[in-house]
Amino acid sequence: MGNHxxxxxxxxxxxxxxxxxFDEAFEVIADIRRYKVPGLTVDDxxxxxxxxxxxxxxxxxxxxxxxxxxxxxxxxxxLVFGFLFLASAQANFLAQPSGGKPIITIxxxxxxxxxxxxxxxxxxxxxxxxxxxxxxxxxTGLYDTAITVDQIGIVIEVADEQEQxxxxxxxxxxxxxxxxxxxx
Amino acid sequence: MPxxxxxxxxxxxxxxxxxxxxGHHDYExxxxxxxxxxxxxxxxxxxxxxxxxxxxATVGEDKFGARQAMHWLRVERYFDEPDMxxxxxxxxxxxxxRGASFLPMMCQHxxxxxCEPVCPxxxxxxxxxxxxxxxxNRCIGSxxxxxNCPFRVRYFNFYxxxxxxxxxxxxxxxxxxxxxxxxxxxxxxxxLQRTRAARDTAKRExxxxxxxxxxxxxxxxxxxxAIMFGDLLDETSAISKIWKxxxxxxxxxxxxxxxxxxxxxxxFEELNVDTKVLYLERVREV
Amino acid sequence: MTAQQNPAQKHLxxxxxxxxxxxxxxxKINADVLRSMENPRRGYWVAMFISVAxxxxxIYAEVHQYMFGMGDAALNTSHMWDLYISTFVFWIGMSxxxxxxxxxxxxxxxxxxxxxxxxxxxxxxxxxxxxxxFPVIHxxxxxxxxxxxxxxxxxxxxxxxxxPLIWDAFAITAYLTSSxxxxxxxxxxxxxxxxxxxxxxxxxxxxWLSLGWRGDDAQWRNFRFTYLMIACLLxxxxxSVHSIVSMDFSMSIMPGWHVTTFPPYFVAxxxxxxxxxIITLFILLRYFFKFEHFMTMPILDKVCKLTFVIAMVWTxxxxxEFASVWYGHDIPSKEVLxxxxxxxxxxxxxxxxxxxxxLPFALLSQWIRRNMYVLFxxxxxxxxxxxxxxxxxxxxxxxxxxxPQAFNTMWPGWVEWAMVGGSFGWxxxxxxxxxxxxxxVSMYEVKEMVYHRKRTVYEDVDxxxxxxxxxxxxxxxxxxxxxxxxxxxx
Numbered sequence: 013m014g015n016h017x018x019x020x021x022x023x024x025x026x027x028x029x030x031x032x033x034f035d036e037a038f039e040v041i042a043d044i045r046r047y048k049v050p051g052l053t054v055d056d057x058x059x060x061x062x063x064x065x066x067x068x069x070x071x072x073x074x075x076x077x078x079x080x081x082x083x084x085x086x087x088x089x090x091l092v093f094g095f096l097f098l099a100s101a102q103a104n105f106l107a108q109p110s111g112g113k114p115i116i117t118i119x120x121x122x123x124x125x126x127x128x129x130x131x132x133x134x135x136x137x138x139x140x141x142x143x144x145x146x147x148x149x150x151x152t153g154l155y156d157t158a159i160t161v162d163q164i165g166i167v168i169e170v171a172d173e174q175e176q177x178x179x180x181x182x183x184x185x186x187x188x189x190x191x192x193x194x195x196x
Numbered sequence: 197m198p199x200x201x202x203x204x205x206x207x208x209x210x211x212x213x214x215x216x217x218x219g220h221h222d223y224e225x226x227x228x229x230x231x232x233x234x235x236x237x238x239x240x241x242x243x244x245x246x247x248x249x250x251x252x253a254t255v256g257e258d259k260f261g262a263r264q265a266m267h268w269l270r271v272e273r274y275f276d277e278p279d280m281x282x283x284x285x286x287x288x289x290x291x292x293x294r295g296a297s298f299l300p301m302m303c304q305h306x307x308x309x310x311c312e313p314v315c316p317x318x319x320x321x322x323x324x325x326x327x328x329x330x331x332x333n334r335c336i337g338s339x340x341x342x343x344n345c346p347f348r349v350r351y352f353n354f355y356x357x358x359x360x361x362x363x364x365x366x367x368x369x370x371x372x373x374x375x376x377x378x379x380x381x382x383x384x385x386x387x388l389q390r391t392r393a394a395r396d397t398a399k400r401e402x403x404x405x406x407x408x409x410x411x412x413x414x415x416x417x418x419x420x421x422a423i424m425f426g427d428l429l430d431e432t433s434a435i436s437k438i439w440k441x442x443x444x445x446x447x448x449x450x451x452x453x454x455x456x457x458x459x460x461x462x463x464f465e466e467l468n469v470d471t472k473v474l475y476l477e478r479v480r481e482v
Numbered sequence: 483m484t485a486q487q488n489p490a491q492k493h494l495x496x497x498x499x500x501x502x503x504x505x506x507x508x509x510k511i512n513a514d515v516l517r518s519m520e521n522p523r524r525g526y527w528v529a530m531f532i533s534v535a536x537x538x539x540x541i542y543a544e545v546h547q548y549m550f551g552m553g554d555a556a557l558n559t560s561h562m563w564d565l566y567i568s569t570f571v572f573w574i575g576m577s578x579x580x581x582x583x584x585x586x587x588x589x590x591x592x593x594x595x596x597x598x599x600x601x602x603x604x605x606x607x608x609x610x611x612x613x614x615x616f617p618v619i620h621x622x623x624x625x626x627x628x629x630x631x632x633x634x635x636x637x638x639x640x641x642x643x644x645x646p647l648i649w650d651a652f653a654i655t656a657y658l659t660s661s662x663x664x665x666x667x668x669x670x671x672x673x674x675x676x677x678x679x680x681x682x683x684x685x686x687x688x689x690w691l692s693l694g695w696r697g698d699d700a701q702w703r704n705f706r707f708t709y710l711m712i713a714c715l716l717x718x719x720x721x722s723v724h725s726i727v728s729m730d731f732s733m734s735i736m737p738g739w740h741v742t743t744f745p746p747y748f749v750a751x752x753x754x755x756x757x758x759x760i761i762t763l764f765i766l767l768r769y770f771f772k773f774e775h776f777m778t779m780p781i782l783d784k785v786c787k788l789t790f791v792i793a794m795v796w797t798x799x800x801x802x803e804f805a806s807v808w809y810g811h812d813i814p815s816k817e818v819l820x821x822x823x824x825x826x827x828x829x830x831x832x833x834x835x836x837x838x839x840x841l842p843f844a845l846l847s848q849w850i851r852r853n854m855y856v857l858f859x860x861x862x863x864x865x866x867x868x869x870x871x872x873x874x875x876x877x878x879x880x881x882x883x884x885x886p887q888a889f890n891t892m893w894p895g896w897v898e899w900a901m902v903g904g905s906f907g908w909x910x911x912x913x914x915x916x917x918x919x920x921x922x923v924s925m926y927e928v929k930e931m932v933y934h935r936k937r938t939v940y941e942d943v944d945x946x947x948x949x950x951x952x953x954x955x956x957x958x959x960x961x962x963x964x965x966x967x968x969x970x971x972x
Contacts, residue, residue, distance in 0.1 A: 034933075062508065062671075063930045064702035072699060079707035083715070096204075101632060101640040103204045108321035112308025112470065113644060116204065120644050123726065124652050130719045131656035134712055138663055141708035145701040147670075147693040157678035159697045160671075162508035162929075167698075263558035263890055272887050301887070310735045316651070317629045318642035334639070336629055337552070337622015339562035340647055343880065344734045348560060348888035352622065354553030378551035379622025464884060467735060 021051055021171040028154045028191040029182040030163045034061070036185045037164040038071050043185075044168075049177045052168060060155075060165035079140040086136020087129045094128025095121055154193050163188060169195065226326035226428040226446075227386050228472040229412075230438045230460075231300055234479045235422035236271075238298030242414035242423060243269045246302075248368070249387060249413035251375050253357030264354045268384040269302040269414055297478050300414065300423070303328060303349045303384035304463065304471035307446060311341035311350060319381070326428075326472065327386055337379040346464050350383045386425065387412040407433035428472070444474055501594045501780045502928070504935040511776075511928050515921045516679055518771040522918055525770065533910030540904020543897045544619055552622055556895030560888045561880045565898040566620035567730070568872035569905060572755065573613035574654070574727050575748065575868065577661070579756020580606025581720035584664065585713035593934060594784055596927035597776035600672075601767060602760050603665040604922070608912040610658045612905050617650065619901065646729045653726040657719055664712050670695050670705070671926040687919075724749045731875060737814035738822075738879035743806070747799040754796045754838075755868035757789040761861035763913075765854045767922055776923050779852060786845045786857070789864070793842035800839070800871075814884055822878045826891045831874050837867025 031037040037059065045054050054073055065071070098121050109115060142148055159165050170178055175192075182190060246252065246269040253266050274297045305328045312320050312328065319334035320341055342350040356378040361369060369375060372389035376382050387410075394409040407426050415423040426435030428446070439445075442460025443453040449468040451461075459477040547555060557564060580603040587595040618627045630641050630651050641648050674695040677688035695701060725745035732744040741747075764785065768777040807819045822831045844850050844860050851857065881891050916922070 059699040060697040061699070061702065062675075062697060063926050063933060064699075064706060066934065068699060068702070075700065075703060077704050077707045079704050079711060083711040087715070097632075098643050099204045102643055104638050104640065108318060110312030110315075110318070110321045110642070110644065111310060112322075113313050116208075117313075117644050120649065123649050123722075124643060126722060127649075127652045127656045127719070127726075130715050130722075131659060133715045134656075134660040134663055137708055137711045137715070138667065141667065141704050142693070144704040145698075147695065147701070149694060151694050151696060155696050160675040160678045161512055165697070259553070262556070263560060264553055265559070270887070301885075313642070313644040314646060314734070315642055316645045316647035317626075318639070318645075334629070335623070336626045338617075338620070338647055339557075339622065340645065340730070340734075342559070342562040343736060346735060346884040348883065348885045351559060352557075352562060353551065354557060355551040377623075379624075381622075467884070469735075 021174070023169040023171050024195055025172075025175055026154050026167060026169050026193050026195055027175065027178060028060075028156065028165050028167045029179075029187045030156055030158055030165050030189045030191075031185065031187055032163060034065050034164055037061075037166055040166055040181060040185050041071055043181055048181055049174055051171065051174055052178065056168050058167040060159045060167060062160055062162060062164075078144050079137060082140025082143075083133050083137040086139075087133030089136070090132025091125050091129035093132070094125035097128075098124050154191055156189065156191060158189075222324075223326050223429060224324045225430075226472070227305070227391070227410075228326070228426065228428045228435055228439065228474065229302075229386070229415075230424040230435055230474040230476065232422045232424075232476040233297065233299060234459075234476065235420040236298045236300065236418075236478075237420060238271055238273065238296065239419065240271050241417045241419060242300055243267055243271050245413040245417035246384070249370055249373075249390075250385070251369050251373050253353075253360035255355070255357065255360070259355075266351050266353070266357070266382070268349075268351065268382070269300055270349075272299045272301050273297075274299065299475070301347060301349060301463075302414070302473070303386075304347055304469070304473045305384075305386060307470035307472065308468065310344040310346065310467075310469055314340040314344050316340070325391070327388065328383075329388070330381060330383055330385065332374060332376050332380050332382065335380045337381065339381065341381060346467055346469065350381055353378045353380050353382065407435075438476075439474055442474065442476065446470060446472070499780065500778070500935075501784075502597065502778055502931055502935065503775060504932050506775055506928075506932050508929050508932070511925050511932070512675055512679070514773070514775065515923045515925050516676065518773070518922060519676070519918055519920075526914065526918070529910065530914050533907040533914060536903050536907025537911060538904075538907075539900045540907065543900035543904065547619070547897055548624060554895055555897040556892060558890065558892060560883070560890040561877065561892040563620070563876055563880065564892070565873065565894045565902050566616050568876045569869070569902045570613050570616035570620070571727055571730075571748070571872045571875075572869045573609045573616070573905065573909075574724060575752035575755045575872070576759050576865075577606040577609035577613065577657075577756065578720050578724060578749070578752035579760050580604070580661065580665075581716055582753055582756060583760065584668070585716045585720070588709070588713050589717070593931050594781050596931045597773075597778075597923050598760065598764060598781060598785070599927075600665075600669070600924040601763055601917070601922045602756075603661070603668065604913065604916045604920070605756075605759060605763060606661050607658070607665050608909050608916070610654065610661060611912060612909045614654060614658065615905060615908065616901075617647070617654075646726065646733045649726045650730060653719075653723040657723045660712065660716050660719055664709075664716055666691075667705075667708060667712065668924065669920060671697070672921045672924060675925055676921060684919075721749055724752045736879050736883055737812065738818035738882070739875075740815075741803055741806075743799055743803050747796070747803060750792060750796040750799050751868060751871060754789070754792045755865050757785065757792055758861045758864035758868070761785055761789060762858060762865070765858045765861075767917070769854070771917075771922070773923060776928055782854075782857075783848075783851050786851045789861075790842050790845040793838070793845075793864070797839040797842075800835075814882070818879050818882050821882055822874060825878065825881075827874065827878050827881070830870050831878075834867050834870035834874050837863050838871060841867065 029040070031040070041054060041057055041059075043049075044052050044057060047053075057072065059068070059072065069075075099116050102116050102121075154167060156163070156165065168178060179190060247254070247267070250268060252268060255265050259265065276297070305326065307322070307326065309320075309322065309328050312322060315335075316338055317334050317336055319331045319336070321329055321331075323329045337352065339352055342348070342352060353376050358375070370389070372393065390412065391410050395405060398405045398409060407430055410425065412423070412425045415425045424435050424438060426433035428436045428439060430436060439460070442458045443455070444451055444460045444462060447470060449465055449470075451465070459479070460474050461477060462471045462474060465471070555564070555566075580599070583595050583599040583602040587599070618624060621627055630648060632641055641651075670692055673688050673692035674697070677685060677692050680688050725748065728744040728748035731739040732741055734740060761782070764777055764782055767773055804819060807815045822828065841860060841863055850860065877892070882889055
């Protein structure tokens with residue numbers, strides 16, 4: 013999430029503009045990319061939408077996500093922990109041979125460690141998702157139920173002097189509604 | 197937990213061995229049976245003795261017919277080829293002109309028992325005495341072991357059979373052994389309680405166990421002494437002598453006998469389950 | 483039946499060639515699906531009553547079995563397993579459809595899965611919950627079932643990890659957890675929609691469940707990766723789960739069970755019965771909730787074709803198993819196969835062969851694929867065939883085996899039938915509650931599908947006619963996109 017142009021401007025407000033479709037919202041973002049509002053860059057933009065647009069990376073730029081890392085490390089942990097846990101349990105003092113098979117049977121441990129790998133992979137992906145998507149937190153309050161129907165929202169934090177240019181830009185692209193809240 | 201982890205590395209050489217590599221533990225004893233089918237008359241005394249010794253429930257005629265009986269040792273009856281002329285003459289297919297062969301079948305205590313690894317809670321395992329043990333307290337009754345037994349010698353308590361012994365018949369129960377509740381699997385244990393008792397006696401008297409100290413109930417009762425029991429690891433025991441005489445070895449699935457006329461054989465040997473009951477084939481008329 | 487005569491088939495004539503009408507307004511998608519969650523009508527309560535009744539019979543049978551032992555289930559020394567295990571395998575099998583639809587088709591970008599995968603995923607979860615009943619109730623000492631869990635006991639006892647039943651326990655736990663999470667995570671944007679439109683206890687429930695979803699691009703991005711990761715993890719898991727369940731049989735030495743093709747055979751059978759169940763539920767949901775716009779006939783068509791393909795895979799693996807038995811010298815296995823075909827269980831064996839291998843050819847007929855009444859019964863009988871398959875795996879082997887003194891023919895008792903029927907009641911209960919509390923069509927995915935199709939349509943038109951959007955062409959009128967509030971995308 014590289015915010016290369018760290019502005020020293022103090023942000024006072026958060027503004028939400030609701031648009032009728034992706035095209036108009038993307039026009040706004042394109043204008044922000046062209047610095048139509050001084051001090052605002054595309055990295056300041058948060059897009060709220062009812063669906064994810066297939067080409068969102070082209071519009072907003074590359075923004076990474078940590079979820080694959082969680083999935084990988086979680087799976088690896090599950091695999092290793094699973095095998096060691098099982099082998100330890102099998103090697104306990106009550107180790108009873110059965111069926112002419114060894115005490116620590118590699119084939120069955122592989123099967124079980126595989127299952128543990130996937131289980132822990134899924135659980136850690138879930139954890140990564142909740143952390144990365146910032147779920148389960150108190151929301152900012154700046155939200156409109158129309159976002160879950162069919163409107164696209166653009167949320168930007170602005171300083172006092174950026175507020176009006178931004179609102180003008182919104183109006184230029186047929187914004188349906190504008191909400192705002194003051195940042196504490 | 198650290199000690200458990202340590203166990204893996206400490207015991208790795210041991211823990212990774214299967215039956216073909218010599219197995220995990222060094223057997224202290226290897227109890228086995230030998231049954232001479234030529235001496236067996238099919239009298240069922242062994243089966244009855246097993247019922248008495250091991251607190252087996254008699255389930256009644258209906259349940260027996262539905263195959264829910266509890267006989268750990270069952271005497272199987274096999275008929276020879278029927279005499280077709282006699283049958284045509286008398287129109288009677290039920291009566292065989294030649295006699296039946298009898299085969300007492302009980303848990304074979306396989307060294308590589310297929311029933312052992314499939315128990316989900318580990319209620320059956322192989323002991324240091326070479327016996328296949330069934331731990332009644334641990335059994336949750338999933339019955340996979342019974343499905344996997346090729347000899348079908350595992351019996352499940354489908355009912356609470358306490359009404360088999362209405363008072364005062366419950367006085368006859370063997371106190372050395374539990375009465376199993378419903379939901380528990382059971383099978384021949386080679387009279388493990390008698391082994392324990394004999395060991396205790398030997399210890400008390402300050403001597404080693406000798407061949408003949410332990411007698412299973414079936415062995416004790418057989419009128420023709422068709423059943424032999426003993427420790428294969430004891431070179432002097434009768435059982436190891438008979439196994440040697442009939443050139444039957446453990447740990448192989450096909451015997452390589454110098455004299456193929458020898459009567460000793462194991463049942464379902466080709467399944468590689470390494471059973472420990474030697475059957476001596478019935479001598480047939482030529 | 484023409485469109486005029488059969489109201490269930492109206493609106494069909496326009497959409498009969500397209501998977502979905504790309505001009506559906508997104509607000510209408512929301513409204514239609516949310517309307518399905520309103521207070522139920524009489525038919526729903528009747529279905530619920532039947533489910534609860536079946537389930538109560540199951541409870542009665544289980545209490546009887548708990549108190550008196552397994553004997554009344556007609557089990558005996560030879561037949562230690564019967565309908566409990568075969569129904570268990572049946573339900574696990576049915577659960578694979580959701581994974582197939584959600585995860586596998588997601589990875590290959592088959593977007594026609596979008597309107598139907600939600601209820602398929604729900605079916606997966608509830609099948610697993612139903613299947614999970616059977617390993618518990620088939621135990622002789624049910625109250626000790628927790629001993630199969632690997633916990634630090636004060637005696638240092640652990641379960642026997644060498645047992646395929648333990649592998650079952652681990653695999654099903656992992657699969658159930660993953661499926662529930664997959665269903666839930668995929669539902670989060672929809673739960674946000676429900677939250678925005680709910681009142682009362684529902685609003686509280688959805689607010690809590692949607693975890694504060696606000697539709698931010700960061701949330702969507704993480705969501706996309708999460709869904710992809712779990713889909714990638716779930717596919718090998720689903721394959722391994724049913725393979726492991728098949729190992730309950732293939733790791734045994736019994737003739738007829740010790741078959742190396744069991745893992746793929748079971749997985750193919752699972753996908754098969756899952757797809758057939760999808761057809762059944764598709765027809766029911768489409769009819770009762772009037773989802774004709776989303777669960778369209780072309781999509782049903784595709785599901786039927788997929789079912790046919792999987793049926794052929796299953797048939798092949800089935801015949802391969804028979805062929806290898808016939809070819810080999812293993813006499814007990816041959817006897818088991820002959821007993822299946824000509825012994826006391828042969829009517830069920832041939833029923834299985836007919837319903838499993840011959841009946842799917844009905845799916846090749848376009849008339850049948852369009853006729854929902856016939857298709858409903860076809861799909862139900864396909865599943866009957868699959869249930870018979872599981873029964874014919876378990877019982878004939880146990881009726882023979884190696885030892886001739888153990889040969890025995892056994893028929894299930896009332897306790898077992900009660901449990902089998904009751905499992906359907908339990909599944910029905912869970913599913914009926916689901917369709918009224920959670921959206922059974924994925925609203926945001928349908929919007930994505932509509933959006934994608936609309937863009938693709940117009941991109942093609944642009945290329946073809948060298949025009950910009952907004953000019954009326956042969957396609958439905960885009961220029962009539964009216965006041966900003968009610969558009970359905972670009």
